[in-house]
Amino acid sequence: xxxxxxxxxxxxxxxxxxxxxxxxxxxxxxxxxxxxxxxxxxxxxxxxxxxxxxxxxxxxxxxxxxxxxxxxxxxxxxxxxxxxxxxxxxxxxxxxxxxxxxxxxxxxxxxxxxxxxxxxxxxxxxxxxxxxxxxxxxxxxxxxxxxxxxxxxxxxxxxxxxxxxxxxxxxxxxxxxxxxxxxxxxxxxxxxxxxxxxxxxxxxxxxxxxxxxxxxxxxxxxxxxxxxxxxxxxxxxxxxxxxxxxxxxxxxxxxxxxxxxxx
Ligand code: NAI
Numbered sequence: 001x002x003x004x005x006x007x008x009x010x011x012x013x014x015x016x017x018x019x020x021x022x023x024x025x026x027x028x029x030x031x032x033x034x035x036x037x038x039x040x041x042x043x044x045x046x047x048x049x050x051x052x053x054x055x056x057x058x059x060x061x062x063x064x065x066x067x068x069x070x071x072x073x074x075x076x077x078x079x080x081x082x083x084x085x086x087x088x089x090x091x092x093x094x095x096x097x098x099x100x101x102x103x104x105x106x107x108x109x110x111x112x113x114x115x116x117x118x119x120x121x122x123x124x125x126x127x128x129x130x131x132x133x134x135x136x137x138x139x140x141x142x143x144x145x146x147x148x149x150x151x152x153x154x155x156x157x158x159x160x161x162x163x164x165x166x167x168x169x170x171x172x173x174x175x176x177x178x179x180x181x182x183x184x185x186x187x188x189x190x191x192x193x194x195x196x197x198x199x200x201x202x203x204x205x206x207x208x209x210x211x212x213x214x215x216x217x218x219x220x221x222x223x224x225x226x227x228x229x230x231x232x233x234x235x236x237x238x239x240x241x242x243x244x245x246x247x248x249x250x251x252x253x254x255x256x257x258x259x260x261x262x263x
Pocket of ligand 1: 020
């Protein structure tokens with residue numbers, strides 16, 4: 001637990017499912033004020049349940065619907081946060097999408113959708129949060145949800161890999177730019193995590209087996225294991241950490257083909 005997170009206000013985008021949801025519940029356990037951004041009308045019920053759970057753990061929470069690709073929605077997300085909780089301390093840009101298409105068949109529309117959600121959406125979240133921190137002299141923290149695919153090339157997912165590669169240098173550039181203001185900007189690169197984005201893939205035993213072969217620790221990660229890295233990065237325990245990609249991947253980026261000298 002991180003006592004300094006108690007009473008802090010955190011926005012998490014795409015927080016009705018998966019890693020974002022686990023982060024929201026964990027910040028609730030830390031007794032933070034949690035703003036759950038969600039995208040689809042179908043997620044309203046889920047967010048209502050989450051608000052109850054967060055309040056039961058001693059935190060506070062609201063849910064705000066919005067599309068991270070829309071500048072106006074991100075501005076409104078910040079405004080609603082301030083009007084409800086009076087401030088903003090931590091911004092977690094988590095929303096992301098992917099779809100599998102051989103690159104020579106990838107439509108411009110699909111390319112644009114992934115880039116605008118995963119990269120432009122995260123940029124807008126960074127920009128608005130940093131602008132608020134500067135205006136109010138807050139030494140805030142930003143966390144961007146990247147992926148091991150900011151390092152590992154991924155055929156059939158060129159738009160996804162390009163978006164995550166973009167997040168790497170966006171995070172480092174912003175970290176350098178705002179370090180003098182003590183605003184910390186980091187990212188997390190999860191490996192294969194058990195969330196809805198992977199549901200189809202992991203329901204096929206063959207595909208799951210293929211993924212497991214790439215993970216030296218031998219299991220698919222749980223979203224709570226990513227949330228655990230997010231609370232640390234947001235807390236004062238990481239006060240001197242900025243521009244970092246924190247990799248949480250069970251060893252996936254350690255060249256698993258070389259395990260036991262078999263490479
Ligand atoms: P998920 O599909 O459960 O979560 C993504 C969330 O983003 C969903 O709740 C969705 O409604 C929301 N979203 C999509 N478009 C949006 C938009 N335009 N505006 C607002 N919200 C939107 O999947 P997961 O795994 O929790 O993904 C979260 C993040 O973690 C993503 O950025 C993903 O790329 C990243 N990640 C996930 C990994 C995994 O294995 N699950 C591995 C590496 C990175």
